[in-house]
Structures are given as structure tokens and as C-alpha cells.
Amino acid sequence: MTAAARNSWIVRTGMLGFHLAILGAIWTGVSRVALIVGGMLYVIRAFGVTAGYHRLLAHGAYKTHRAVQFGLTLLGSLSTQGAPLWWVSHHRNHHRYTETPRDIHSPTRNGFWYSHIGWMMDKACFEGTASNVKDLLRYPEIKALQRYYPVVLLLQAIAIYALGAWLGSAYPELGTSGPQMLVWGLFISTVALWHATFMVNSVCHLWGNQQYNTGDHSTNNWIVATLTLGEGWHNNHHRFSASARHGLRWWQLDCTYLTLRLMQKLRLVRALKLPSDTQMATGLVNNPA
Template sequence: MHLMCIAVLWVGWSWFAVGVAAALYVLRMFAITAFYHRYFSHKTFKASRLVQGVFAAIGATSVQRGPLWWAAHHRHHHRVTDTAEDPHSPGQHGFWRSHMGWFLTPRGFRTRWEAIPDLRKFPELRFIDRFDILLPVLLAAGLFALGGWLEEAAPQLGTSAWQLLVWGFFISTVVLFHATVTINSLSHKFGSRRFDTRDDSRNNWMLALLTFGEGWHNNHHFFPGSARQGFRWWEVDLTWYGLKAMSWLGLVRDLKPVPAGLIRAARGRA
């Protein structure tokens, strides 16, 4: 994945290809933060089986494995945060292991089925989890085919099969991956601590912007049961805004808010 990004030196760039890469970053980041994290891992809102399946599939194109694997490991992380049992604690295991090395181990690569009894009953989710490489391959093939067609049908866009593949899939996916895992490696080291949690979680506004609200990590570890992670009005949480919009459209429902008492407590803290 990372090596293929170097191909940008040969395929060049176009506004169309960069726009596709940005759009796929936004769509897939939302699928990861809203559904893989706040829905599958924490059940902070409700959705129909169709909606959960669609966003499980979109999230799987991010090459962050399937929704069951993702949710199972995240639930385990919350149970053992920043202890020796936490597979991606930077305080326990260092930067590189917490950033990406942990899931390359046999223990990290397997799905913790015991942690997700509520999710493993869905055969479509088990299918996506078992064949998690299928949807990224289909996305890559689709982008390659689209780029090839546009090269002939709309040459004014300045794109090609290889250019759209490199920008739309490889560059977008690699940036998305590293943005997501900074929450493991950086948000337990850098930032402010509003709440005295039993872990090293931090609030980091830069990571919050990059990850659509996930950087308000100390807030999240203090109260993981809320669909909203930015507790103050100025704590930008794009995932929360997207979920609110989806609720107005009837696509999701019963968004769990931050309790009023926590909002008042947050006002009195940094």
C-alpha cells in the first residue's frame, strides 16, 4: 500500500483525482468513526440492518479489516486501557507498536469473537469480516476502470486509470489509515486531560479535526456511551454533526447524548 503511493511520481495528479481521494477519505473516515467506532463498538445509536450493512461495507474498503474485528479489539482496549494487556498502548509498548505493529501479531490479527456476541449473529457482518480484503479490491478495480473510461470519455478531466487508482485508492487509504491509528499512538500521549480517567487518554484538537471528532479522546474515555465526543460547543466533532444529519433523515435514531451533568462538568475544566 505505502510503496504504491510512490507511483504518484509517474502518474501525476489532476484536480479530479485529488477530489476523488478527498471524497473517499471523508466517506470512509465517517464510516469508521460513526459506525465501526461509535455504533459497532459502543452502540451509541441505532440503525436499521440495511444501514449498518452499508456502512460496514464502506468501512471495510478502508483496509482496516472488518467491523467485527474492529469492534472486538476496540471493546477489549476499553477494558484494559493503558495496561500491559492493551495491545496498542504507547505507554506500555512504544509508538510503532501502538501505531501499527500490534495488529500484525497473531494475537492482534485474530477476531476476538467472545467480545462481540451481539454482532456475530449477523451473517452479512461475518462475511465482510471473513473476506475483508474483497471490498478494497473491488473499490480499487472500480477506480481503475472509472479512470480508464474517463480518460477516453472526458479527457478534459486530465485523469487516467492508473492516476485514479493511485490517488483514489492508495493515497487516500494510506492517509486514512494513519489518521485513524493516531488515536492509538498519539492521543494517549499528547494533549490535555479534562477528566481524571484511569488511563492516559488526551484531548487533542488537531487529531479531532483530522479524525472527525475522535481526538476528543479523554472525553470519550470518560464517557464512551455517548454518540458525541466533543463535549463543548467549540470542540468540533464532524462525526456527531453527520450523525445528527442522518437522524433528521431517518437513517439513524436514538443518538445517545452527553449527560447534562457532564456538560456542566466540562464547562468548569480545560
Template sequence: MQSEVAPQRQPSPARGIAAVMRWFDTSASSADVDPALDERVDWLRALPFAGMHLACLGVFWAGVSATALWVALGLYAARMFAITGFYHRYFSHRTFRTSRPVQFAFAVLGASAVQRGPLWWAAHHRHHHVHADTQADPHSPRNGFWRSHAGWFLTRAGFRTDTSRIGDLLKFPELRWLDRYDTAVPVALAVLLFAVGEALARRAPGLGTNGVQLLVWGFFVSTVVLFHATVTINSLAHRLGSRRYATRDDSRNNWWLALLTFGEGWHNNHHFFPGSARQGFRWWEIDLTWYGLRMMQALGLVRALKPVPAWVLATRGAHEVGR
């Protein structure tokens, strides 16, 4: 009787080369065949993520100016809207409709946030809604704060895009390209910021900025803050806040997270009814993304925003728990 031979892992150099290749092309074949490694952090592939955080220390050498701070704030706001309005409410939940050019424009803007491509984002988020706060949920805080906040994002399984969940989006080759080369747009933004900063240093020295300063503040600091603000919805919005609806998960409504993330903090509302383009269900629940989408609708850029159904609003007070 012939014994079964376990699959062999490739030598370490091959795994390292594959990990580096996937910094630039996520379709590069994996050198790992051991599924037991899927839930471990892929430290080599995660080096650029760590490097972005270290680059923020550049503020001590680059200095600061009002120009750099305004650029950082503007890029935070623009990219947060692209993540919440399009990566989340459009690509993940299809809560409104838009044209292909607008879809692509905001996919590019979202890609510049260094939260991977729109297909990856939508696939992981759809998986989260199916398995929220179960063992199959990769970023449930039941598995620990740091795991839910950033650890899951850096695992081998976390890097993959589950195409079985995004069949409606795979028909767009431009979205597939953004997903495959998910570092292309961030690198282009970084180069652009440096070039603009150098041009301002020569032509408008009174602004007190330069290429390195705009790169550090406008790209590295703004992007890192944006990332950690976004993932607080995984790590904190399932732990801190109140529960209007008795959902099967641990989602909470949290007003200060809602301000930080342009409306995503009304997370218990969202988990109760994820099919609405609005997450602040009550008039006093500030939802900046919803206001932005309403403005875009008025301008004819998006259409068919799905509202909160009357039956959802009629449940006010019926499921209040944990207040």
C-alpha cells in the first residue's frame, strides 16, 4: 500500500521572491502550498505596510507647514469618501447606481488609499457580512483587538481576493487591473505629491513646503491615519457603542466613530439593514458620506440611491438593547 506524500513547501528563497513579486502584481503565483500558513502574518509581504508607518517619522526631518496639513486633510477626506461611498456602499453593497466613468474614477481614488483594490475590498466585506463575528470572520474583535484591527489584513488569506463573491464586478477589466496592480495608483500619488511639492518650493516659496514635506504629510501620514480610522469599524464598532437592533453579530452604533469615518460608525444600523446607501438612519445621526452621495445625485453623477425602508424606521425602540 503506497503512503500519501504531503505537499512540499518550496524553499525559502522561492517563497521570498514570490512575496516580493506580489508587492507589485497580486496575481503572481504563490510559493506556499501549506494551508496552515494562511492565517499567519506574511511578514515579508507586509514590509511595505510597515514601511509606510516608519515613513511617518519623516515629519521630524521634513517639518510642517499649513500647506502640507491642508493637503493631508484634503486627501484624507477625499479618500475616506471614496472608501465609504464607493468601496463600501457601492462596490460592496450596490446601494446606488452610477456610470462606468464615475465608477472607475472613484475606484482609482479609493485605490490611492492603499487599502487594496475595489474587488478585494468588496469580496472581503461581503464575506464579513455573511460570517460577522463568527470563527469565519477574519476581523472579528472576538479574536483580539490587534487581529481585528490590522493583523488579519496582513495574513496570507487576507491578501487574497475571493472572486466567487464578486461575479458582478469581474466583468470590468479596469477594476481587475486595479486589483492586480494595487500599488500602481498609490505610487503614482506619492510621485505626484513629491513633484508638486518641489514645484511649489521653486515657484511659491512663501507656502513653506517642498517635495519631501508633501510626500510625508500628504501621502504617508494621511494614508496611515486613513487606514487606522477605517479599520476602527472592525476593531471598535463591534465593541464600543449602543445597539438599536438585536442583530446576530456584535455591531454597535458609535457617534464619534461615525464622525471619524464619515458615517460608518452607525454600524449596528448598517448590519441590521446593509442595503441602504444611508447608514445614519435618524436625522440626528450625522452621515457625511450620505450627504456627499446626495450631492452627487443632485449633480447627476449617481442615481437610484437606496433609502432606509419605512419598516426599518418603524422599528424605533422595538429592539433597543445594551444602552
């Protein structure tokens, strides 16, 4: 079995397993604390994907310290959406080859389900070398996250289970347990975040509206933007891929950008890239000047 075939088998089994494990809630039940932990892990890891994997590593939309970069990349890794260099490489290719045969997750070419989830189960996405992420290879800590990605995921599962087991024995009135915390904190939280993120690839190239003429089918979709902390302003993003802000209008809620602004005030990040007013007024669908 080739490495690509083995990886695709692992992803198929893992994704099916995570979806089936949701049914474990029938036996474990639910508690307020398990819901809170699951919700927090959804939001924190979503931020890791959008601020870390996407806006920082893939697009260099702002600058930060190595430690913050590592922390955000670690959070992105914990989202279980692939190791960082694999994720960034495919995403950069998506921008470079949008909706051409080399775009590996185009719903207009391959259909909704393939662009949503099928492409990750195809061994094609593990073939070839990631030659477009050489700029990130100078960070040994990111290479380590790439290499030890399965270990990171295993440690996350153990930590979530241990948290539930400890809370269950130390504070029995909370009504939680190791298995219950694993179901809500890991399986349900991760699967929910998967589908929210995957909708950027599927829904945001099919349904929504176009603010800018980008020459592709990318759309702005407020539902996806809400679920993904701002990533659903995907047409804006295809127009200004290096921008740290995706929700460019005051009414386009972009929680990632708002958090980055807060982090800028705390001097954790700097040099947020933004399009100028002139750039934002150019290429509009209603005013294609």
C-alpha cells in the first residue's frame, strides 16, 4: 500500500469513526459542563484554523511572534483538519487554480459532496509534494507539528477524556464522565467544526452573493461566516486573499478579525494587512471599474 493510499484509508476510517462516535451520546447523556467544554473547543479551534492555518500561515495576512504563531498553529492542528503544511499547501493551490482542473475541491467541477468532504478521502490529496510551502519550512516548530500531528491528536483525546473523568469524580454533581466529555468535547465539537469549515469550500462556491467580480463562483454567505468566525465572506477573500479582514463592510461580522484587532492592542500580533478604500471600491459587481 502506498503512503497516499494508507493516509486516505486512515482519513476515511477516522472520519467515519468520529461521525459514528456522536451516537455515543445516547449512552453517555449530556451535562452542562460537557456542552460548555465542547462549545469552547469549537470556538478556540475554529480560531486556530482561521487565524492560524488560514490567515497567518497560508496568506501571511499579519505578523506575530514565533510563540504566538506556534500556539495558533497548534490550535489549528487540534481541529483535526489535517497537518499544517498539508492544509496550507492545498489551500494555496485552491487560490492559485480556483475552479480549474487543478483545484482539488471545486463544487462547480466535482459536485457538492466531493468539494465538501469527498476530496479528503481521495488518495489524490496525499500525492505529490507540497512545494508551495517552502517559506514555512524554516520554522522547526511547525515542522514538528507536521511530523507529530497524530501524536498531538492522541494527546488531545486523552486530555479531554481525563478532564471528564476528573470532573466526574471530584465534582459528581456536574454529572459528567470521561466518555461523556469525549463524545461532546471531541467527537461532536470536531464534527461540527469540520462541516462548518468544509462549507467554505462547498457552500461558498455555490450559494451566496458576489460583491466582487473575481472570475470564479466564490460567494459571501452570512450563515457560513457566522459559523466559521468570518470565513464565509469568501468572495471578499478571493478578491483580497492577503487581507487580515474578510468581512469588509461594517455589517459583515468577522469575529476572527475582531479578535486579531484585540490581539493587536495587546501587542500579540502586528502589521494586519487591509485593502485600501480605493482597492475596495474597485472590481465591484455593480461597479466593475
